[in-house]
Amino acid sequence: LDAFLRPYYKNFSFTFTKQNDSDDEGSEDQVYAEYHEEKGVVFFPPVYVQRYAAVTDCLMDDVWYGKLEKVADFGYHDMSFIKYLKEVPGIQHIMGVDIETIPIQSSSDLLSSEDYMPKRENPLKVTLFQGNAADPDYRLIGCDAVIAIEMIEHMLPHDLDRFVQTVFGFIKPWVVVLTTPNGDFNVLFKSMEKNGLRRLDHFFEWSREQYHDWCTNIVLRYPQYSVSCKGIGPGPPDTAHLGCCSQMAIFVSKNYIKQQDLDPNSLALVASKDVPSLSLDDMTSSYECIPDNNMLCITNELNCTTLQVKKFSKTTQNMMAKNKIDSLVHTREVVDEIRHLTKMLNFDKSCKQCGGDHILHNFNWGENAPYWNEYYKVVRDYNYPFETKSDECRILDLICEEINSLVDKQWDDEFPAEINRLEIPIDHLMKAVVHITDDVDKVKELLEWNGYQIVGDLVVHSRLIVDTTSIGTHDDDWADNETVSDWDTSDVRSSSLSDGSTNVPDFYGLKLFFSLYMSPPNT
Ligand SMILES: C[S@@+](CC[C@H](N)C(=O)[O-])C[C@H]1O[C@@H](n2cnc3c(N)ncnc32)[C@H](O)[C@@H]1O
Numbered sequence: 001l002d003a004f005l006r007p008y009y010k011n012f013s014f015t016f017t018k019q020n021d022s023d024d025e026g027s028e029d030q031v032y033a034e035y036h037e038e039k040g041v042v043f044f045p046p047v048y049v050q051r052y053a054a055v056t057d058c059l060m061d062d063v064w065y066g067k068l069e070k071v072a073d074f075g076y077h078d079m080s081f082i083k084y085l086k087e088v089p090g091i092q093h094i095m096g097v098d099i100e101t102i103p104i105q106s107s108s109d110l111l112s113s114e115d116y117m118p119k120r121e122n123p124l125k126v127t128l129f130q131g132n133a134a135d136p137d138y139r140l141i142g143c144d145a146v147i148a149i150e151m152i153e154h155m156l157p158h159d160l161d162r163f164v165q166t167v168f169g170f171i172k173p174w175v176v177v178l179t180t181p182n183g184d185f186n187v188l189f190k191s192m193e194k195n196g197l198r199r200l201d202h203f204f205e206w207s208r209e210q211y212h213d214w215c216t217n218i219v220l221r222y223p224q225y226s227v228s229c230k231g232i233g234p235g236p237p238d239t240a241h242l243g244c245c246s247q248m249a250i251f252v253s254k255n256y257i258k259q260q261d262l263d264p265n266s267l268a269l270v271a272s273k274d275v276p277s278l279s280l281d282d283m284t285s286s287y288e289c290i291p292d293n294n295m296l297c298i299t300n301e302l303n304c305t306t307l308q309v310k311k312f313s314k315t316t317q318n319m320m321a322k323n324k325i326d327s328l329v330h331t332r333e334v335v336d337e338i339r340h341l342t343k344m345l346n347f348d349k350s351c352k353q354c355g356g357d358h359i360l361h362n363f364n365w366g367e368n369a370p371y372w373n374e375y376y377k378v379v380r381d382y383n384y385p386f387e388t389k390s391d392e393c394r395i396l397d398l399i400c401e402e403i404n405s406l407v408d409k410q411w412d413d414e415f416p417a418e419i420n421r422l423e424i425p426i427d428h429l430m431k432a433v434v435h436i437t438d439d440v441d442k443v444k445e446l447l448e449w450n451g452y453q454i455v456g457d458l459v460v461h462s463r464l465i466v467d468t469t470s471i472g473t474h475d476d477d478w479a480d481n482e483t484v485s486d487w488d489t490s491d492v493r494s495s496s497l498s499d500g501s502t503n504v505p506d507f508y509g510l511k512l513f514f515s516l517y518m519s520p521p522n523t
């Protein structure tokens with residue numbers, strides 16, 4: 001994925017800016033669009049693929065490569081993006097949130113693949129929730145990245161506002177990637193004219209300027225974030241002034257602190273990996289004490305969570321009674337006690353210390369809130385089977401990968417077809433495994449044992465002649481008409497994949513992307 005997806009977006013931007021030079025050289029590698037008599041604008045590859053590749057590229061940026069461990073995908077629909085997300089290096093926990101429950105059935109085969117899929121090398125947990133992305137469910141705490149692909153335009157205005165607060169004020173992830181259609185582009189879709197140039201299932205389709213304004217406003221409200229916008233899905237030649245079919249905003253936090261990296265003695269209520277937390281930063285601005293009731297009322301813009309503080313020590317209670325708010329929040333004792341309380345709240349539904357009484361009151365849940373800020377229903381919680389590979393196994397896999405990419409490169413360089421032997425110096429292959437071993441003899445022996453032909457210091461690879469004529473001839477099977485609603489698109493998309501054929505578009509590195517990840521279903 002790294003090799004094939006990573007350069008994708010860069011390549012795409014390059015192609016896009018280059019488009020005006022009527023330079024058709026290597027056009028099979030390009031991302032482009034053209035007019036089709038019946039279908040209107042047709043994208044290559046389909047726009048949703050371009051979106052997935054662009055978002056994946058963002059998640060693999062050098063700055064946080066391999067470091068995004070917990071990621072939320074809002075509006076995950078039929079899990080079609082989660083399929084790629086789960087291959088992004090470093091990811092250990094994916095939280096999918098969707099307001100609909102219908103799509104989940106169609107996604108089930110992605111989560112029960114242990115019978116025929118190789119085991120993963122790293123643990124991965126996928127949790128699917130049913131819920132409104134606007135609600136700040138405590139299980140989102142600790143997400144390093146938040147993604148919402150073509151979701152915000154499906155949200156009611158007040159939910160969209162709450163979503164912004166949930167993401168930037170509550171989750172506060174390192175990276176946020178949001179995509180939405182580009183309204184400017186819609187003039188190219190003739191079939192949308194009768195709908196007022198938008199898709200009927202969308203509440204809005206913003207121009208680039210409107211999206212830019214919305215994003216700018218977010219970073220004004222949450223100044224620890226910066227934002228940049230990019231287009232996805234360039235149109236046919238001479239339409240560059242309209243931008244791309246979709247637009248993507250990438251928000252990055254300037255002072256992101258990973259929950260588990262926080263100093264446990266600092267004035268913050270820290271979440272260990274799965275322990276929900278309250279950030280004291282949030283509380284200082286917005287909590288109030290109600291001394292008579294021994295309550296500590298923690299409020300934010302959205303809701304009020306009330307902790308009864310009868311478990312607090314006398315000193316704390318006195319301070320609260322005196323309403324010494326400033327000194328209160330700077331007291332280690334309080335921090336510890338609240339930490340203890342929140343842990344208790346989240347792990348013991350019936351609290352042992354208060355004899356089964358729930359001690360949590362929440363505006364949205366009323367008296368008997370089972371957990372703090374538990375809004376979502378768990379639809380599916382899935383742990384992928386994994387096993388740690390032996391060094392031998394890792395070496396073999398890496399060398400095999402390296403040889404395959406050399407073979408591919410050779411195809412690209414259009415070596416004469418009759419050359420079907422490739423001699424690779426062992427030193428070259430050693431570079432791929434340098435982080436595991438430098439023992440050349442051991443590697444040679446390992447390769448020989450596993451059927452590789454070694455002559456001196458060369459590994460000899462004999463090329464298999466594969467008939468590729470069927471590749472790239474089924475472009476029409478792709479749902480590439482963006483004017484239909486998402487629902488229609490995804491229907492066509494899944495039916496085109498469920499016929500069991502591998503329709504591999506002959507396209508850039510995406511050829512491999514497809515053959516690797518768009519494999520036929522297990523019917
Ligand atoms: C166009 S689909 C998203 C497609 C998907 N992200 C992809 O990349 O293929 C929009 C999804 O957002 C979901 N959705 C709409 N409003 C939502 C909300 N308030 N909270 C969570 N999901 C929502 C819909 O149920 C739908 O599955």
Ligand SMILES: [Mg+2]
Pocket residue numbers: 150153154201202486
């Ligand atoms: Mg949509």
